Amino acid sequence: MVDFFPGVISINTGLNLRDGHQDILRFRHVDVNIATAAVLTLNATPVTILPAVGSGFYPILFGAILFQDFNSIAYNDNGADEHFVIQNLSGGQILTRPIDSEELDGAADFAIWCMPPQHAALQSKSQSLVDNGGFEASIQNSELISGNSNWAVRLFYGLVSKASLEGVA
DSSP, X not given: OEEEETTTEEESSSEEEEETTEEEEEEEEEEEEXXXXXXXTTTTSOEEEEOOOOTTEEEEEEEEEEEEEOOSSOOBOTTSOEEEEEEETTSOEEEEEXXXXXXXXXXXXXXXXXXXXOSGGGTTOOOOOOTTOOEEEEEXXXXXXXXXXXXXXXXXXXEEEHHHHHTTO
């Protein structure tokens, strides 16, 4: 652990903002690989990106990078643009980013930065924080029919300690 400002900012597996001896916000990231078979079923079967974080903590989504490691066959998307979605573990959408046909049909790697809100339907929504929450990824609007490229998601998130909030109230 590196203390830049003792008791305030430290880096271990992420960045912690502290007030005295108590973490106020923990900045973190997680990387998840999604194999081809799971990519093809993302519309029906979401993939857990961040499992439940533990009692006493609220996860906050800051953004994500969706990366396609192109193999040899482009994804076929029925001509409809899919929406890459990150939702909480109970299905509440937090982030929606359209993926257009050119991105999926191209025979190349791609990387897309996504951050909430990216879709007009979510502009007026905020994140409801869930104690012991987590996040999952899915595709909405259509299903992918064929293709053989793995995807990776790098999720940037923070953890807010419930105890740090109770100290303010």
